[in-house]
Amino acid sequence: MLHDPDKESNRKERQKKNLIRFYLRRGLLLLLGLLILAILLIALICKETSVSVEGTAIYSQEEVIDRILDDKLSRRNTVYAFLKNALLPKKNIPFIDSARIRFRSAGQITIEIRQTPMTGYYLLADGTNRAYFNAKGQVTDVSSLVVDGLPSLSGISAEKAKKGDIIPIQDKADRESVLSIYQFFADKSIAISDLKLGENGTVQVSCKNLNISLGSKTNLRDKLKRVPYLLDKIEDMSGTLHLENWTPDNTDVIFEKDQAQMEKEAQQQKESNQADSKNSKNSKEGNSKEETKKSN
Template identity: 35%
Template sequence: MSRKKKKKRRGNFILALIEFILGLVILVVLLGVGAYFLCPVKSVSVEGTDLYSAEEIQNYILDDEYSHNAVYAFIKNKLFPKGDAEFIDSFDVKMNGLNAITIVCNEKKILGYLPQEDGSYVYFNYSGKVVEISQTFVDRGYMKVEGVSCDEPEIGSKLSIGEEQIGYLTSLIKILHKNDLMPNVVSYDENGRITLIYDTYNIALGSSVYLEEKIDRALRILPQLDGLHGTLHLENYSNASTDIVFEKDSEAE
């Protein structure tokens, strides 16, 4: 092949590449102009949370002068998603047509909380990991843990309440969740023994020894306690001592 033909082919390729790039740029510009004029945000809906007002969420997500455009808001959320709001793990922006968007709030999964001496609350999940630390108390019936304090809690880390306490708590959570027996409060005493507090009765578990057996016995007995107020004592349960006492509340009587 002669040099002239090679140069001609190379020149044709460069010319075609330039034309392709120019065409692509023109297409992008046209799409951008079209999106700007055709996709102004006229309707915004918020889903997934009642912790913030719809206006607060809208102002948080649509936070710059270009966010009035639905396409821009959608693309911005995909490229630079926000996730640093209290109790919210992430946000999704969805387009519902050219002029409407929906902001979906994905809340953090919370099982319970520990009140701190400084007035804050340490919220944790089913794995015993801290997911939020806040001065705000969220009244959603989350399980309360009392009788222990969390030393220097950090989001993403295990509850820092002591190795024995956290081991007991996480094992207990798994068993209780499996048996649909989650309490309102888990209360530790000064010796690390646990009492589960429900609406009308308590279950004194004591230490973690024979934990599964204690829960199994409690499940068999609880139907007989319907309507009663008091404490089911399982702290002394063992293979050698299977006697279980239900102590009625004197006030209820």
């Protein structure tokens, strides 16, 4: 009986393909089984028991958890929460640049927050919303939320603002001067509460109980250099430090005490006089008793 070589070749080819399909199905079933087993192990071992938050003073821990772990499974399983955050990171959360999930153990994770760098804010015309800006003068967020510890920028006005806008100071030189003043006080770790931009680009800074009148941007760098030294001299007094007329030829700086400071000093002087009077009286009584004792 004659065999057709083509048919024999086709038969062997089919057998080979069937064998490949068999092992491929076995391999896929094994892989699927391992995947199911891994999922079950993850579900059992990586049950979420503890979540901590680091890196933000703006939001509470619960507020961060609500925004980052925003579905039931993220609240139950640490691996799922980690993978979801890595593949689909949360964006457009006010005041937050990024949020990263880090494992502390199989059931414990930490949400690490990187806050948006902010230099200050200015109040919008509605009197409620604030436009927060960075060291470059770019608006980073617009919100009614009050962020503690940031100085305001007053003396300017704006109906509205959006992310990416530049602070509304038309004169570029004035804008750069304002930003350099913010940077100076930040570098010196001197907390200020407000920077007021006046007419013709004059600047006044509120710091503790003081107003620091810097005047125009003329000699601004030299004026600022003297501020830390003068603050150490003034200590906790209140009033206005006048640097607006400072020049290399006129280095006099006037400190004008305010009403509260004068009343405080008057009260201190009164208490000092009363103490001196009491001490003097006690001294006289002591001398009188000593003389009486000697005469006896």
